[in-house]
Amino acid sequence: MAKDKYSKIPGGLFISFEGIDYCGKSTQVKLLASRLGSEGYGILVVREPGGTQISEKIRDILLDNANLKLAAEAELLLYEASRAQLTRELIIPGKDAGKIVLSDRYFDSSTAYQGYGRGLDIESIHKMNMIASAGIKPDTTFLFDLPAETAQTRYASVPLFKDRLEEEKIDFHRRVRSGFLAIAAAEPFRFKILDADDDIEYISGKIYTEISQFLR
Numbered sequence: 001m002a003k004d005k006y007s008k009i010p011g012g013l014f015i016s017f018e019g020i021d022y023c024g025k026s027t028q029v030k031l032l033a034s035r036l037g038s039e040g041y042g043i044l045v046v047r048e049p050g051g052t053q054i055s056e057k058i059r060d061i062l063l064d065n066a067n068l069k070l071a072a073e074a075e076l077l078l079y080e081a082s083r084a085q086l087t088r089e090l091i092i093p094g095k096d097a098g099k100i101v102l103s104d105r106y107f108d109s110s111t112a113y114q115g116y117g118r119g120l121d122i123e124s125i126h127k128m129n130m131i132a133s134a135g136i137k138p139d140t141t142f143l144f145d146l147p148a149e150t151a152q153t154r155y156a157s158v159p160l161f162k163d164r165l166e167e168e169k170i171d172f173h174r175r176v177r178s179g180f181l182a183i184a185a186a187e188p189f190r191f192k193i194l195d196a197d198d199d200i201e202y203i204s205g206k207i208y209t210e211i212s213q214f215l216r
């Protein structure tokens with residue numbers, strides 16, 4: 001199919017994937033993108049922090065192991081800056097073009113990590129999230145819920161370079177996990193909570209079923 005010949009969805013569709021590191025977000029984004037892509041939909045996959053040339057530069061600062069002195073407030077603003085750019089440069093144009101935009105993390109991660117994890121003021125983060133996202137919200141957000149201990153087991157089995165955030169202590173990841181659950185509880189219509197310890201195929205089936213309602 002030619003690049004501009006895809007099944008357009010009026011107004012597009014914006015779906016975010018959230019949860020602690022190693023919960024399976026990237027795995028599921030990939031599976032959903034290939035399934036929907038093969039059905040002829042226009043798919044745009046983005047990740048946070050990053051996704052654009054400018055945002056990827058911000059990502060490098062955020063994930064650099066050398067930046068141990070990065071203040072929590074500076075970290076928050078860098079994430080929001082990356083998001084502001086990504087939203088305007090890719091997400092809004094993608095939606096306007098009738099595409100399905102899949103975002104590997106979005107603003108709920110700032111609330112969970114910088115708010116619940118680091119203890120910054122949640123209301124202030126909400127306001128910054130609204131500025132960064134230009135007022136748009138994901139149509140659906142999948143939260144992959146996983147105990148921090150299980151994530152750590154997965155982490156230990158992947159012999160990859162570990163970034164600054166992944167090296168945080170387990171207590172931090174516990175706070176982030178319960179933060180995500182609190183955020184989801186406050187917006188039950190937007191959030192779909194999945195047990196991230198289920199089989200990969202089972203989870204991807206559930207995600208596909210949820211998304212199907214938007215495609216008819």
Ligand SMILES: Nc1ncnc2c1ncn2[C@@H]1O[C@H](COP(=O)(O)OP(=O)(O)O)[C@@H](O)[C@H]1O
Nearest residue numbers: 021022023024025026027154196197198199200
């Ligand atoms: N449902 C699952 N059950 C067990 N392992 C999984 C599952 N989903 C993903 N994994 C594995 O866990 C690791 C982290 O997955 P990934 O998708 O990269 O997570 P994230 O993007 O949330 O950090 C990978 O090795 C992946 O193969």
Ligand SMILES: [Mg+2]
Nearest residue numbers: 025026027104
């Ligand atoms: Mg990932």
